[in-house]
Amino acid sequence: MSGKDIDKILKQLEKKQENDQGSQNEEISKEIWDYSEPEKRSYQPTTYELDDDDPPEDDD
Structure with missing residues (x-):
């Protein structure tokens, strides 16, 4: 493998990482958007009522 080949591969990897980072950022901003508008969220957290009685x- 020559130095040119290595440079080429490195450039491709950098480009791929930028693309991956871009899609990650979209997902993160989508999550933030979901939190800022709770009525639009598809995920509804379940709340459990604890019996204090x-x-x-105790497992002894």
């Missing part, structure tokens, strides 16, 4: 069981 039930004492925790």
Whole structure:
């Protein structure tokens, strides 16, 4: 493998990383957008009601 080949591969890798970074940024900004408008979120967190009357069981 010559130095030219290595340079070529490195340039391709850099370009690919930039593209990957771009799509990552889109995903992150989409997440932030989802959080800023809760009514548009598809994910609804489930809340659990804890029973305070039930004492925790001890495994001795």
